[in-house]
Amino acid sequence: xxxxxxxxxxxxxxxxxxxxxxxxxxxxxxxxxxxxxxxxxxxxxxxxxxxxxxxxxxxxxxxxxxxxxxxxxxxxxxxxxxxxxxxxxxxxxxxxxxxxxxxxxxxxxxxxxxxxxxxxxxxxxxxxxxxxxxxxxxxxxxxxxxxxxxxxxxxxxxxxxxxxxxxxxxxxxxxxxxxxxxxxxxxxxxxxxxxxxxxxxxxxxxxxxxxxxxxxxxxxxxxxxxxxxxxxxxxxxxxxxxxxxxxxxxxxxxxxxxxxxxxxxxxxxxxxxxxxxxxxxxxxxxxxxxxxxxxxxxxxxxxxxxxxxxxxxxxxxx
Amino acid sequence: xxxxxxxxxxxxxxxxxxxxxxxxxxxxxxxxxxxxxxxxxxxxxxxxxxxxxxxxxxxxxxxxxxxxxxxxxxxxxxxxxxxxxxxxxxxxxxxxxxxxxxxxxxxxx
Numbered sequence: 438x439x440x441x442x443x444x445x446x447x448x449x450x451x452x453x454x455x456x457x458x459x460x461x462x463x464x465x466x467x468x469x470x471x472x473x474x475x476x477x478x479x480x481x482x483x484x485x486x487x488x489x490x491x492x493x494x495x496x497x498x499x500x501x502x503x504x505x506x507x508x509x510x511x512x513x514x515x516x517x518x519x520x521x522x523x524x525x526x527x528x529x530x531x532x533x534x535x536x537x538x539x540x541x542x543x544x545x546x547x548x549x550x551x552x553x554x555x556x557x558x559x560x561x562x563x564x565x566x567x568x569x570x571x572x573x574x575x576x577x578x579x580x581x582x583x584x585x586x587x588x589x590x591x592x593x594x595x596x597x598x599x600x601x602x603x604x605x606x607x608x609x610x611x612x613x614x615x616x617x618x619x620x621x622x623x624x625x626x627x628x629x630x631x632x633x634x635x636x637x638x639x640x641x642x643x644x645x646x647x648x649x650x651x652x653x654x655x656x657x658x659x660x661x662x663x664x665x666x667x668x669x670x671x672x673x674x675x676x677x678x679x680x681x682x683x684x685x686x687x688x689x690x691x692x693x694x695x696x697x698x699x700x701x702x703x704x705x706x707x708x709x710x711x712x713x714x715x716x717x718x719x720x721x722x723x724x725x726x727x728x729x730x731x732x733x734x735x736x737x738x739x740x741x742x743x744x745x746x747x748x749x750x751x752x753x754x755x
Numbered sequence: 756x757x758x759x760x761x762x763x764x765x766x767x768x769x770x771x772x773x774x775x776x777x778x779x780x781x782x783x784x785x786x787x788x789x790x791x792x793x794x795x796x797x798x799x800x801x802x803x804x805x806x807x808x809x810x811x812x813x814x815x816x817x818x819x820x821x822x823x824x825x826x827x828x829x830x831x832x833x834x835x836x837x838x839x840x841x842x843x844x845x846x847x848x849x850x851x852x853x854x855x856x857x858x859x860x861x862x863x864x
Binding site for chain 1: 785787788789790791792793796797816817823827828829830831832833847848849850851852853854
């Protein structure tokens with residue numbers, strides 16, 4: 438027997454939990470399918486310095502715990518598992534978690550984005566043995582060791598700076614000759630004596646057996662190969678939107694981000710399905726913008742449900 | 756923390772884990788690790804649901820670096836199952852309850 442609900446929210450980062458807060462306060466009794474990466478990307482960060490209201494900064498996991506508590510206080514219900522499948526083809530949207538089937542009149546997609554990997558065989562073989570995607574989790578294990586961070590954006594630079602607390606030397610390996618990171622992060626990186634740069638370079642192979650010994654690099658300009666001795670590799674080369682679940686059902690752009698065809702609205706290509714946060718935002722990707730669009734999605738879902746009910750009542754009366 | 760979890764340290768590891776009658780799943784974790792916090796409540800549930808089949812122990816790698824080094828733990832959360840003190844299974848990274856139960860099926864079947 439499916440469980441019928443007004444609103445199901447898929448995802449539990451700043452967008453999903455803000456949507457849950459607003460929807461719960463509007464008495465929509467939302468079910469939040471949190472996912473295995475519950476809390477989203479902020480669960481993998483340390484200090485969040487740019488979320489307003491926390492002048493001294495706050496730890497990412499702590500901020501998300503507060504988000505969740507606040508939504509829970511107003512009656513949002515949480516399911517800590519991944520949604521396995523969705524069906525958006527009928528007016529009662531279906532979402533499956535294992536054996537449980539949820540049917541809802543409105544759906545908010547807030548599945549966010551996840552860290553991208555290099556896609557090398559040697560990288561996955563050594564994951565957890567010197568290759569990491571979480572500097573705040575694993576930096577500790579690289580005390581007094583030379584390591585590399587691959588990437589050139591804010592998260593790569595932030596991780597590199599964080600890792601200098603532990604490592605003897607952190608080399609940022611980047612495929613271009615300049616960073617994409619924000620000015621303030623760049624300045625911090627250039628000022629840090631423990632950080633070095635390997636420009637125009639890509640990682641071809643992680644070398645080591647049961648541990649990382651070195652990286653095989655290739656110069657993107659000259660094609661020249663080289664090898665660099667490091668004992669750890671942190672991968673921070675950006676994110677991919679988590680939209681696999683919706684392939685063939687919701688419109689997306691060529692990078693997999695959900696398309697929002699109506700300017701200034703979180704409506705997706707299917708009526709009654711709304712999207713908030715990074716899953717539909719390749720540009721800003723901030724906790725605060727995700728919270729903002731999550732709020733918009735909840736308010737639009739509420740209005741849409743209201744209109745749907747009104748239309749059904751009118752149809753029944755005539 | 757739930758009553759069904761044990762805390763082990765560098766000093767107590769061999770006695771607690773080696774001397775256990777059931778397999779022991781050791782959760783290598785630390786305060787600063789977001790994914791570790793994510794799986795903590797799931798481990799509590801598994802510990803109480805499968806009492807007698809598997810014991811679940813927490814080892815803080817920050818306070819107990821020796822044991823972490825001994826088993827080459829380079830990433831947390833790492834979950835290792837020990838039988839008679841010998842490691843028999845190793846899981847790296849946070850997973851949901853369903854996935855974990857599947858990975859641990861041979862011990863809690």
